[in-house]
Amino acid sequence: xxxxxxxxxxxxxxxxxxxxxLTITPGVTSLVGPNGSGKTTLMNLxxxxxxxxxxxxxxxxxxxxxxxxxxxxxxxxxxxDAFPPGLTGYEFVHLTLxxxxxxxxxxRERTSRAIAKVGLTDAAGRRVAGxxxxxxxRIRLAQAIAHDPQVxxxxxxxxxxxxxxxxxxxxxxxxxxxxxxxxxxxxxxxHEVDLISDRVILVHHGYIVAEGAIAGVRDEIDDEHPMQxxxxxxxxSFVASRIFExxxxxxxxxxxxxxGLLVQTRDADKFYLxxxxxxxxxxxxxxxxxxxxxxxxxxxxxxxxxxxxxx
Amino acid sequence: MTSTRQILAVQALELRKRFLGxxxxxxxxxxxxxxxxxxxxxxxxxxxxxxxxxxITHDRVIYAALFRTLILRFVVYFGCVxxxxxxxxxxxxxxxxxxxxxxxxxxxxxxLAKYLSGLLAALVLFNGVTLVTWMLLYLTHGTSALVERLxxxxxxxxxxxxxLVTSLACIGYGAVFLAAGVFxxxxxxxxxxILGWESINAxxxxxxxxxxxxxxxxxxxxxxxxxxxxxxxxxxxxxxWVAIPGILLLAALLVYVAAWRVKxxxxxxxxx
Numbered sequence: 001x002x003x004x005x006x007x008x009x010x011x012x013x014x015x016x017x018x019x020x021x022l023t024i025t026p027g028v029t030s031l032v033g034p035n036g037s038g039k040t041t042l043m044n045l046x047x048x049x050x051x052x053x054x055x056x057x058x059x060x061x062x063x064x065x066x067x068x069x070x071x072x073x074x075x076x077x078x079x080x081d082a083f084p085p086g087l088t089g090y091e092f093v094h095l096t097l098x099x100x101x102x103x104x105x106x107x108r109e110r111t112s113r114a115i116a117k118v119g120l121t122d123a124a125g126r127r128v129a130g131x132x133x134x135x136x137x138r139i140r141l142a143q144a145i146a147h148d149p150q151v152x153x154x155x156x157x158x159x160x161x162x163x164x165x166x167x168x169x170x171x172x173x174x175x176x177x178x179x180x181x182x183x184x185x186x187x188x189x190x191h192e193v194d195l196i197s198d199r200v201i202l203v204h205h206g207y208i209v210a211e212g213a214i215a216g217v218r219d220e221i222d223d224e225h226p227m228q229x230x231x232x233x234x235x236x237s238f239v240a241s242r243i244f245e246x247x248x249x250x251x252x253x254x255x256x257x258x259x260g261l262l263v264q265t266r267d268a269d270k271f272y273l274x275x276x277x278x279x280x281x282x283x284x285x286x287x288x289x290x291x292x293x294x295x296x297x298x299x300x301x302x303x304x305x306x307x308x309x310x311x
Numbered sequence: 312m313t314s315t316r317q318i319l320a321v322q323a324l325e326l327r328k329r330f331l332g333x334x335x336x337x338x339x340x341x342x343x344x345x346x347x348x349x350x351x352x353x354x355x356x357x358x359x360x361x362x363x364x365x366x367i368t369h370d371r372v373i374y375a376a377l378f379r380t381l382i383l384r385f386v387v388y389f390g391c392v393x394x395x396x397x398x399x400x401x402x403x404x405x406x407x408x409x410x411x412x413x414x415x416x417x418x419x420x421x422x423l424a425k426y427l428s429g430l431l432a433a434l435v436l437f438n439g440v441t442l443v444t445w446m447l448l449y450l451t452h453g454t455s456a457l458v459e460r461l462x463x464x465x466x467x468x469x470x471x472x473x474x475l476v477t478s479l480a481c482i483g484y485g486a487v488f489l490a491a492g493v494f495x496x497x498x499x500x501x502x503x504x505i506l507g508w509e510s511i512n513a514x515x516x517x518x519x520x521x522x523x524x525x526x527x528x529x530x531x532x533x534x535x536x537x538x539x540x541x542x543x544x545x546x547x548x549x550x551x552w553v554a555i556p557g558i559l560l561l562a563a564l565l566v567y568v569a570a571w572r573v574k575x576x577x578x579x580x581x582x583x
Contacts, residue, residue, distance in 0.1 A: 049578040076409075080580065082406035084410070085332050095323065098324075099320045100415060
């Protein structure tokens, strides 16, 4: 596990992160927060690029101030879009594998495999300086995973990728997560975080404001922000009248097209039970039922911004 | 085995930067200065048949003076600034140091590997300058003079002496500027300060004279400069048994100190 034990990081008098106590388990974990919230600081701390001002961090049992042990387990694709000058994509990955101490044949084999994984085989012989932003992002990703690390840390890894590459990269992250690796990534594109992540860590002003599976985090804030559910059906007015019989119903809005309604409830379980009964007993023609605010974006707004989610 | 491979990989990457990167240009230009000077002298004397009545002995003294002033104090000194300061500082400015910090290698090993790569580049370049300028000096007296000098033990001993001093200069100044690049955000300030200190070395009291690299280097130069030459000469030269281990110890100490600092270095490109 990746363990932060009461970790603080200050840049002089400026707060990076404060009193972070956190345990990250295998799978895909997303750090979510606005610019300057402390996401990159957390990533740099867990990869040993920064030293904590206070507290202790271990990654899969290894203290982060031992790079010779830590960096065998960790691959980090940073946000820094910089490369040693004059290298081709292949040379870049090959040389950094050499720095890991792999033999020549193994470097070649691992380089080819990593470059193939990110879909850059055709461009591997070209100089990185001539790559597009998305290609540079992908070659850095190849470099981060080439030594087959147990922990993959990715700072805004989807930046600059076209939709096709984005989908392929997300699939790669999912594959790494499903293999039991730790994949820790940061992103400000919240709907992608929803797609990729097993759990999220919401960071704001250097503090962890929530962590866990997205639905779990959402449940924890039910009292303050009732859950919103969108229902598409043939008789929304009838459904609305029955839902109001529940104590937990807070607000219902009928959609303009009279084919749907948006329900706010403090008890989602009761609501879903009632809806099931209505379908069974009153032959309700139900097109769709979907949580309207169970995504990261809504949770993030509830926790951090004053306004609720846009419905 | 793994550490050796890692050190070699650092060498491969760094030598590429030192010889092929844009930061190599000032080093090449510095190295060209004495080469152009000595080659120009040869061309003027040999091609345009200008009378050259000076003896080899006189030219050896001129070379000794130029070696101390132009090659050691200027070319090697500033060459080492240009080669060793960017070993870490250049990577910080390029925002690429994290690639080194994210490999399973002790920071001390990384510091040593980077120093050795800078040293290799400096040794090749500046010993090349010393070798070629020394040969150009004798070529002004004809190819036979050069061959005669080379086959006689005395000439080889002299050349070996200059190459040894050049090498020790690279080792000493290299370590000084490796440390400067690690400790100072703007290493020009320490570079100028050290240059000032080294320049006034001849004027310093005997005790202070010994706290400099140039004092020990000049002590080892194979050709001494006569008292009446007008050039500041070494009053109290150190014995080779002190000078050589002294420079090596100083270099080892500075590389150790630089490694200590690198171990504590954080990636904070935004504030560099």
